[in-house]
Amino acid sequence: MSATAIPVVRRPVWRRLIGFNMLTGLVLGIAGWFLGAWVGGQIAVGHDYLLGTDQNDVGAFVGYLFAVIGWLVGLGFANYPIGRLLGRPPTLRHHELGGWTRYFRLCTDHKVVGIQYLFGVGIFFFIGGLNAMLMRTELLRPIEKAWPSGQYLTLVGLHGTMMIMMTSAFILGPFGNYFVPLMIGARRMAFPRVEALTFWLTPAAGLILMSAIAFGGLPFGWTGYAPLAVEGRGGVDAYVTAFILIAISLTLVGLNLLVTIVTMRAPGMTWTRLPIFVWGVLATSVLMALAAPVLVATMTMVLMDRAANTSYFLASAGGSPYLYENLFWFFGHPEVYILALPGFGIVLEILPVFTRKPLWGYRLAVAGMVGVMLLSFMVWQHHLFVSGMNAGLRPFYMLTTELISIPTGFIFLNAMGTLWRAQIRFTVPMLFALAFFFNFLIGGLSGVFLSDVPSDVTTHGSYFVMAHFHYTIMGGLVFAFFGAVYYWLPKMLGVVLNETLAKIHFWLMFVFFNLTFMPLFAAGFLGMPRRVSAYAPHLQVLNDFVSVSAFVLGFSMLVFLANLVWSLVFARIPAAENPWASRGLEWQVPTPVPVENFERIPVIRSGPYEYGVPNAPAVADFTPAALPAAGS
Amino acid sequence: MTTAASAQIPRHGIRIVLIWLVLTAIAAPLIVFVLGPHLPPGNMTSEAGSQRDANVLLTALLVPIALLVVTFFVYSFVVFRNRTGGIVDGPPLFGDAGVQLLWIVLTGAIVLALAVWGSYTLIVSSHGAGGGQGPSPVDQPKGHEHALPVQVIAQQWEWTFRYPTYGGFESRDLAIPDNTLVAFHVTSLDITHSFWAYELGVKADAVPGVDDIAYVNARHTGFFQIRCAELCGLWHAHMAKKGRVLSLPAFQAWIKAAKQKNAVVQKYLAPYSDVYFPAPLRRAG
Ligand code: HEM
Ligand SMILES: [Cu+2]
Numbered sequence: 068m069s070a071t072a073i074p075v076v077r078r079p080v081w082r083r084l085i086g087f088n089m090l091t092g093l094v095l096g097i098a099g100w101f102l103g104a105w106v107g108g109q110i111a112v113g114h115d116y117l118l119g120t121d122q123n124d125v126g127a128f129v130g131y132l133f134a135v136i137g138w139l140v141g142l143g144f145a146n147y148p149i150g151r152l153l154g155r156p157p158t159l160r161h162h163e164l165g166g167w168t169r170y171f172r173l174c175t176d177h178k179v180v181g182i183q184y185l186f187g188v189g190i191f192f193f194i195g196g197l198n199a200m201l202m203r204t205e206l207l208r209p210i211e212k213a214w215p216s217g218q219y220l221t222l223v224g225l226h227g228t229m230m231i232m233m234t235s236a237f238i239l240g241p242f243g244n245y246f247v248p249l250m251i252g253a254r255r256m257a258f259p260r261v262e263a264l265t266f267w268l269t270p271a272a273g274l275i276l277m278s279a280i281a282f283g284g285l286p287f288g289w290t291g292y293a294p295l296a297v298e299g300r301g302g303v304d305a306y307v308t309a310f311i312l313i314a315i316s317l318t319l320v321g322l323n324l325l326v327t328i329v330t331m332r333a334p335g336m337t338w339t340r341l342p343i344f345v346w347g348v349l350a351t352s353v354l355m356a357l358a359a360p361v362l363v364a365t366m367t368m369v370l371m372d373r374a375a376n377t378s379y380f381l382a383s384a385g386g387s388p389y390l391y392e393n394l395f396w397f398f399g400h401p402e403v404y405i406l407a408l409p410g411f412g413i414v415l416e417i418l419p420v421f422t423r424k425p426l427w428g429y430r431l432a433v434a435g436m437v438g439v440m441l442l443s444f445m446v447w448q449h450h451l452f453v454s455g456m457n458a459g460l461r462p463f464y465m466l467t468t469e470l471i472s473i474p475t476g477f478i479f480l481n482a483m484g485t486l487w488r489a490q491i492r493f494t495v496p497m498l499f500a501l502a503f504f505f506n507f508l509i510g511g512l513s514g515v516f517l518s519d520v521p522s523d524v525t526t527h528g529s530y531f532v533m534a535h536f537h538y539t540i541m542g543g544l545v546f547a548f549f550g551a552v553y554y555w556l557p558k559m560l561g562v563v564l565n566e567t568l569a570k571i572h573f574w575l576m577f578v579f580f581n582l583t584f585m586p587l588f589a590a591g592f593l594g595m596p597r598r599v600s601a602y603a604p605h606l607q608v609l610n611d612f613v614s615v616s617a618f619v620l621g622f623s624m625l626v627f628l629a630n631l632v633w634s635l636v637f638a639r640i641p642a643a644e645n646p647w648a649s650r651g652l653e654w655q656v657p658t659p660v661p662v663e664n665f666e667r668i669p670v671i672r673s674g675p676y677e678y679g680v681p682n683a684p685a686v687a688d689f690t691p692a693a694l695p696a697a698g699s
Numbered sequence: 700m701t702t703a704a705s706a707q708i709p710r711h712g713i714r715i716v717l718i719w720l721v722l723t724a725i726a727a728p729l730i731v732f733v734l735g736p737h738l739p740p741g742n743m744t745s746e747a748g749s750q751r752d753a754n755v756l757l758t759a760l761l762v763p764i765a766l767l768v769v770t771f772f773v774y775s776f777v778v779f780r781n782r783t784g785g786i787v788d789g790p791p792l793f794g795d796a797g798v799q800l801l802w803i804v805l806t807g808a809i810v811l812a813l814a815v816w817g818s819y820t821l822i823v824s825s826h827g828a829g830g831g832q833g834p835s836p837v838d839q840p841k842g843h844e845h846a847l848p849v850q851v852i853a854q855q856w857e858w859t860f861r862y863p864t865y866g867g868f869e870s871r872d873l874a875i876p877d878n879t880l881v882a883f884h885v886t887s888l889d890i891t892h893s894f895w896a897y898e899l900g901v902k903a904d905a906v907p908g909v910d911d912i913a914y915v916n917a918r919h920t921g922f923f924q925i926r927c928a929e930l931c932g933l934w935h936a937h938m939a940k941k942g943r944v945l946s947l948p949a950f951q952a953w954i955k956a957a958k959q960k961n962a963v964v965q966k967y968l969a970p971y972s973d974v975y976f977p978a979p980l981r982r983a984g
């Protein structure tokens with residue numbers, strides 16, 4: 068292989084800290100922020116958005132802009148374009164080798180990016196979860212005790228925004244990047260440098276979002292409705308910038324995966340042999356590439372309203388709050404399917420392996436995913452049924468919203484058909500996949516209440532909604548995520564996770580997830596609005612029960628963390644190459660996966676789910692004679 | 700997996716359906732007769748009643764669907780689990796076109812029926828179901844021209860109410876008469892709030908510069924809770940109040956007293972109007 072031609076340079080640790088890496092990025096990023104804030108202050112000197120305060124939004128935005136530039140330059144994203152301008156030859160290799168430090172640098176190996184994503188997004192997930200614990204502490208009492216209402220609302224905003232931002236890439240980031248090339252028989256993603264960029268924008272967005280705490284918080288929820296947010300304090304600038312960065316990142320993730328899947332499939336990987344997870348990724352990618360840019364535009368308009376005195380959203384100056392609500396949900400509803408479709412892909416990928424049966428109704432599953440993808444652009448005003456806009460269109464949005472349950476129902480039929488007369492093994496990934504269906508069933512059916520306008524008049528803006536979307540996102544996506552973690556981590560990290568701890572994690576999480584969120588449907592029905600730091604005293608028993616359950620739910624995450632640390636750092640039991648006896652292409656490569664993935668591009672011989680088919684050919688031919696060798 | 704196994708197929712199906720029928724036969728009456736009367740938001744107004752009917756019907760329809768899926772899953776876990784401990788392949792079933800078609804037709808029929816029924820109740824039988832319909836409502840009850848207008852003004856963080864047919868006086872308390880069609884005109888002075896009168900079954904966003912109309916017809920007298928259902932800054936949780944539905948004579952008396960009580964501030968009020976544009980660029984939150 069030509070890859071071995073480039074020697075791995077061994078340097079002392081202190082020397083390895085200097086260079087283009089995360090540390091340099093952080094230093095340049097912080098320097099950039101101070102420089103930018105100063106420059107911005109000079110541009111708009113004496114120009115406060117809000118008279119009588121010292122808040123200067125131009126300074127804030129230019130500060131964030133320079134910080135992001137500093138961060139990316141420090142990571143080395145400028146090296147390649149500058150090098151090309153200076154006439155150096157293009158190569159990826161030196162980005163892919165180099166021991167453990169490559170996890171803290173710009174690396175174009177899709178497997179490294181996948182693991183970077185796994186830990187990066189995981190860290191933010193835990194911070195978001197911590198916020199949830201702090202919120203539930205407050206809600207033990209019907210009146211503010213633990214946090215003043217402003218801080219409580221900032222916790223809500225931080226928790227919601229952090230979770231939505233990070234879980235958008237929860238599956239496509241780690242598992243999409245790592246496994247899509249392996250599953251379609253490719254050596255890399257279509258745009259490896261873009262792939263690295265998408266990851267490194269994520270921590271920047273996360274850190275900038277958290278900086279809101281220092282500038283007045285973000286007491287307006289994850290939706291940031293105008294005019295409340297437009298008129299808010301400096302935390303809004305952090306929220307806007309973070310959302311713009313994450314939306315750019317999501318757009319690029321979507322485009323990259325889309326191009327990879329369409330153009331880089333191995334010979335014989337026909338559309339009907341494509342693993343269903345890849346179909347899920349494909350459908351999600353389309354949503355990301357089409358919906359996330361709308362968020363960039365919306366947030367830029369908020370930015371303009373704050374920094375350039377435009378008035379897109381200010382009724383007092385001729386703008387319209389409805390404009391924001393429409394733009395936001397035109398992104399926001401496809402977004403919630405960005406949070407659902409990858410989960411469908413994961414669970415349908417896991418089911419055949421542990422039932423030892425083909426995926427039942429493969430084409431129906433694909434149709435379901437594509438159907439959800441298309442319909443998700445036509446329902447956004449169901450978030451606005453009582454807003455007073457377009458009352459005449461309510462039946463239309465009621466219809467389209469309810470129509471989505473048809474393709475979603477396909478996924479359930481696929482699962483039921485696959486379980487039918489199966490040989491079910493209740494491994495940990497399988498438990499998570501099955502729990503997904505239970506949770507998503509409740510999440511989906513509760514959505515029917517919200518789609519029916521008369522019922523929505525009661526439930527809109529209440530804890531019913533909050534229970535509904537936690538059932539779909541946490542009960543759906545997060546359960547699917549953990550299924551994927553237990554299923555694929557042996558391949559990604561090369562170690563076996565402790566099964567007892569994993570089962571404790573599963574049962575605690577499943578039971579206490581339901582005990583936390585099921586009562587919240589009742590809280591909503593009983594008239595408790597969302598985003599409140601105080602509530603009617605008669606709801607206290609219900610809320611205390613929920614809070615205690617939530618703490619146990621939070622504890623179950625610590626069990627997972629302990630398992631990860633134990634298995635990865637102390638036990639280090641090497642994983643078998645294909646511990647689940649799966650037919651998936653990704654399981655046929657060695658562990659750890661070589662940099663080149665496949666020595667030769669494999670030729671696909673049969674579908675990934677042909678369990679029990681008499682004389683089914685092997686999935687792929689890994690040593691086809693006529694095809695080019697690696698690295699050439 | 701030849702004849703012996705395939706002879707089992709119909710038995711599994713029939714068993715699952717039987718278990719499901721039993722469960723449904725237990726659950727459905729419980730939902731309709733025991734849980735139903737307690738479902739929100741009660742029966743104080745005809746709008747609240749229509750919402751409760753919707754909630755009862757949806758629960759009674761969706762719980763059996765959930766039961767079917769759960770029964771199937773649990774049955775499979777028990778019957779189709781691998782008992783050998785080793786890895787054994789199941790039968791290679793790739794999907795049955797007839798079953799898939801049946802599923803599509805059934806779910807499609809349910810969904811279309813729901814949408815038609817939802818639209819019917821919204822437009823014809825409940826006239827907007829108490830939801831805010833904006834400045835020019837499309838789903839209007841009979842006699843809406845003679846509805847009693849009550850303006851709801853939201854601001855950070857207080858509700859006030861104006862009665863244009865009684866000289867436009869402004870009050871911090873809300874009372875409406877029973878058996879009278881009331882038209883709430885909801886608007887805001889600063890940012891977006893949402894007027895939620897829980898027992899009345901009314902929810903309408905209060906948007907600056909918008910006159911958001913919702914109709915309600917109270918069936919009997921009593922108290923109702925007022926909440927804000929859209930995050931509006933620091934004290935959003937505390938925009939809570941109690942309102943009252945009074946009999947017509949009691950309402951007339953209340954109006955008289957309230958008018959007198961608020962007479963001092965009358966001359967400082969802005970003249971009554973559908974919307975009041977907010978003072979430019981107030982700070983929020
Ligand atoms: C331990 C698990 C969790 C608990 C106890 C929890 C609890 C909460 C609470 C108390 C709120 C505030 C509700 C309100 O007042 O409106 C909230 C909001 C929210 N949560 Fe969670 N949550 C959890 C996990 C998650 C996960 C995994 C996600 C997404 C991936 C998520 C997404 C959200 C969103 C989007 C909001 C809305 C924020 C807003 O209103 O703007 N949560 N959660
Ligand atoms: Cu939506």
Ligand SMILES: [Cu+2]
Nearest residue numbers: 927929931935
């Ligand atoms: Cu509010």
